[in-house]
Structures are given as structure tokens and as C-alpha cells.
Amino acid sequence: MDKDGRLDVTAFMTPAMLDDVRAGTLSVDCAPAFQRAIDAASARDRSTLMAGQRLYVPGGRYLIGSPLKYVWRDDEGVADDGDMRRLTMEGDGSANVVLFYAGPATGSAFEVRAHKAARGDAPSLRLAISGLRLRRSQDFHRTGTGLKLNGVEGVMLNDVEISGFNTNIDAVDTLRFDANNAHILGGSIGINARGQSFTSPNVYTFNACNLSGNGDTAARFEGGCNIAFRSCCFEGNGSAASKGAAILFRDGPAQGGASTHIDSCYFENNLVSAEVVFDWTTADSGTVKLTACTFQRTDTDRVSPHIAFRSLKGSLLAHIDSCAFKSFGAYRPSSARPAIVTSGDRSDLTFTACYFQNSVEAPPLRNGSGRLIAGGGWAA
Known part of the structure; x- marks a missing residue:
């Protein structure tokens, strides 16, 4: 334990491990x-009434060759009745601490599972x-899962990068999730959040995060x-205009009424298929809002629709406010490439103060404002 009351991971390392980290040779x-x-x-190995400690990871390059797990609470049936044995892991900054995962092509680099x-x-x-x-080792690029969460009530990521896995973050039955200055990069799927037997995703926030370079969907x-x-x-x-999304919302909110x-x-x-996709196939209804977002088209090779709405059963009420839809460079506008597409008959979209640089791709709004009821045309 160091002077700040933290456990230092280097205290558990062998001389050979320490020498390798100092040399950076992995x-x-x-x-x-x-x-x-x-x-x-x-x-x-302590009493259920005792608390866990902060785990400190000093600056360096660490080779992780097999999966890491924090699943003993589930394996041993710890039901969270006043239990305080939780985990806080603190590195020396994402610019200074890198864990290179070179484990199996299947499974997870770090799994955290609670007892349900x-x-x-x-x-x-x-x-x-x-x-x-x-980071996933380049030898196994886009394989396995980076951080796998199951039944975790609250997750906080701050100044963290998870990159290069098939699924960078897989969150099942994870209630609350808070990411600040996080980088979720270069996977096939950035984050995949869903319910199974406990809860649907409920109160997830991403502040100043970068979700880029993912081969299929950045956030689902x-x-x-x-x-x-x-x-x-x-x-x-x-990687293809027919699949994936930057953000995909599959089905309406199962709990609560505000989707996003x-x-x-x-x-x-x-x-x-579209940068932001709302694909609601259930009867759950809800609201969505986009404000002050910028959507850019730079050439005719990457010209996905910006936003797609589809709702077949539940009512989808959307407000798009002060968003800008622009293009530059080699891109040439075309009515064949609308900025926003709809299908189904349960979407009700309202626009206020939006800017469409290319009017041929925009819905026919008056002064950037208007309303569309899917299947019923536009109204000023």
C-alpha cells in the first residue's frame, strides 16, 4: 500500500515483469x-463489511496475455446486502498507461459480473x-471483447480508452453508465448495451467522448x-452503406419515456446505413431530441443519410433543434441523397432553427422549422 492508501499493481509483479515494463518491450x-x-x-478474502481499496497502475506499457476477471462476487453469491467490496482502478493517465491485451481471440480482456x-x-x-x-494487440485486431459488464449497477469511466476489439464495451443488465473524456475506438462495435434478465440500459451519459473508427456501429x-x-x-x-450506424437505438425505451x-x-x-438510427419495432413509445449537432458530408463515397427514423408500433416523437447539415470538399449535393429518411407510420418529427446547406437534400421547411408526421407529409 502506498502513502495515499492505494494498492500499487507493481507490488504484485515479479522482477521480470517490472524489467519488461521499464523497458517497454511487451x-x-x-x-x-x-x-x-x-x-x-x-x-x-476480507469480511463482507470491509471496503475495497483503490488499485493504482503507474505509467508504463503492460502486456496482458490472459483474461482479467472481477466475477468472484457472482461466483460466490455475494448479494450486495451491505457489502462494500468494490473496485476502483486508477492509472497514471491514458497518455501514460497502456494495457495491451494479447489473450484469446474469443472471450473478454476484463470481465466484471455481479450476482443477480x-x-x-x-x-x-x-x-x-x-x-x-x-488496447487489443494488433495481432488479434477486432477480436474478443474489451470490457464486459454484466449486472453492474453503476460504471464510471474517466480518461479511459478502450480500442481495437470486436466489441470494445459489452454492457448487459448494466443500469447506469457514466463516461467522461473516454475514447471508444477502432472496434467492430464500440459499445453494445442491452438488457437480459435484470434491466435495460437506464441513464447512460457520454461527455466529451470520441467514438470513432468502429467498423460497424459506434454505439448500440x-x-x-x-x-x-x-x-x-x-x-x-x-464500412458499408447498407449496415451499421454511428448511433443505433433499437426499439423504444422499455423503462421511462425519454429515449435519448x-x-x-x-x-x-x-x-x-445512417449516422443516427432509430429503429423501433416494439410497442414502447418515447421521445428523442437532437440539439446543436453538426452533420458533414465530405465526398460522394461516404454519404450515408444523417438520421433515419423507423417506428412500426410505438410512437416516436422527435425534436431536432439548431442542427446543421453541411458539406464541403468534393461532395456534390443530390436529391437522391436526403439528409433525413423515415419509414413506418408512427414517427412525429419537429424541426426548429435547423440549417440545411443543400436545400435539395433537406425536407421542405420554412425558415428551418417544420413538422413531419411519417406517412402524412410535411407541415409548416
């Missing part, structure tokens, strides 16, 4: 040391990670509510 597997440190910091007790006894496991990067939510993106960047996601708020976000060079 030739000695540090996973056994990290696993021992995670168990110790989460107080696995009898119905009504919700897990309250919380996890906080800050100041580090978890099924039946989530109160999902917020603020000042985030979505660039270079997707996307505010002051930037979208460019995404080659997907």
Missing part, C-alpha cells in the same frame, strides 16, 4: 500480477476506472432510456 505477461491485484483491491440474486434483490456493484488505455442500445451524448465526436465509423438526447455532437465520414 515480452513478459503481467496478467497474473494484475489478477492478484484486482482480487486484493476488491477485498475478495432473487427477483427484487437488485445488484448494486459499482466500478470506477480512470487514467488508462486498454436496445430499449434504453435517458441515453445522453454531449459534445462527442463520431467520425470514420462503418444528443447534444453538440459532431458526425463526419461515417459509412453506415
